[in-house]
Amino acid sequence: MCNRDCCQARSPIAKRMAARRLLQMEEEERKKPKMVIPTPQSLFYPFDVVEAMAKYITDVGRIRPKYGLICGNFLGEMISLVEQPVIIPYEDIPNFPDGIEPDCSFVVGAFMGAPIVATVNRFHFCEGYNLATCSLPVRVMQLCGVKTIMLAAEAGAVSQKFGLGDIVLVHDHLNMVGMMHQTSLEGPNDPRFGSRRFSMVNAYDNDMLEMALEIGKRMGIQQFLHKGVFACLGGPVHETLAEERMLRAMEVDAVGMGLVPEVIAAHHGGLKVLAFVVISQVANDIENVEKDKDTDTDVRNEKPEEESPEISPLRIQACSDLIGHMLYYMHHEL
Structure with missing residues (x-):
């Protein structure tokens, strides 16, 4: 030296x-x-930051919501039914991330007389958002005062008994993303959100599930209303034939790119959860899968993506009616 x-x-x-x-x-x-x-997921949005987001929403909306609703793009028009809505864009909320879709916002108001906070747009893991961001709207709703949350999304069918536009009430899930050590709960736990360790066995509220089935029967939609197991995949590509067969063997009924991180955050916060998915892509028909003569591999006989059929507006209306009836019955305790 x-x-x-x-x-x-x-x-x-x-x-x-x-x-x-x-x-x-x-x-x-x-x-x-x-x-x-890497920063642990749980440190991206600490309690005080989320609390400030929730306070901004309740101050601007001038309502203490009891119910939360994350309904996905396919139910976007349902937000127009909110009474005296207060629209709060994401960019106005302090420290809240911007969404990819245009006009991303929270909507605060009343639906069938029930005070709600709702959002249409989701954050997806495959779009570059971490899981802490994907579950952030649920955290915000929790600190806004929400006690019950309803989650809806589009999904692809694994079960071959489901048709396009069928509604699948989720009674259990398979967290494939979590099995790859991807979770919004990674890192130190803040007990103000929820406990460190908790069981996911009872994540989906059975009373709400049975109520939805009963309301569906009264509405006359029981023929396309089912119970099922949902699996969360990384996306955005659809599963292969081999993956679909594996999931079917694991008793999975439908798959999608989201929902489960939100359910975990909601259950962690002690919220009652009702989740359902609408089938926007049917399972592969085994009869339409042929063997390539040269390679002896499966060949899918399917239409190009742009020719995929759309969900019937009547089925989408049925989803809106189901949510509306659920809110009315729960809020008025009928």
Whole structure:
């Protein structure tokens, strides 16, 4: 190590060369890749930050919502039925992330007399959002005062008994993303959100599930209203034939890219959960799968994506009516 006596004994040229070498060493050190320490998911949105988001929504909306609704794009028109709605864009909420879709916002108001906070747009893991962001709307609704939440989404069918537009009430799920060590609960736990360890066995409220089935029967839609198991996949690509067979063997009925992170956050916060999916893509028909003569592999006989049929407006209306009836019956305790 160089010291003062050593430098005094050197010539000016030696000193300049030593200084140059020192600068070169510092430059090489700066060029070396630095170790990246990822931020735990639970630290992205601490309790105080989420609380400020919720306070902004309740202050602007001037209502303390009791029910939360995340309904997906296919039910976007249902938001127009909210009475005296207050629309709060994402960009107005402090520290709330921007959405990919245009006009992303929370809607606060009354639906069938029930005070609700609702949002149409979702954050998806495959779009580059972390799972803490995907479950953030649920956290915000929890701190707004929501005690019951209803979640709806589109899904692809795995069970071959489901047709296009069928409604599947989720009574259990398979968290495939969580099995790959992706969870919004990673990191230190804040007990103000919920406990550190909890069971997901009773995540879906059975009373609400039975109520939905009974209301569906009264509405006359029982022929396309089912119970099923939902699996959360990474997306955005659809599963292969082999993956579909595996999921079917695991008793999965429908798959999608979201829903489960929101259910976990809701159950973690002690909310009652009702979740259902609407089938927007039917399962592959085994009769329409042929073997390639040269490679002996499965070949899918399907239409291009752009020719996929759309969900009937009557089925979408049935979803809106089901949610409306559920809110009315729960709020008035009928």
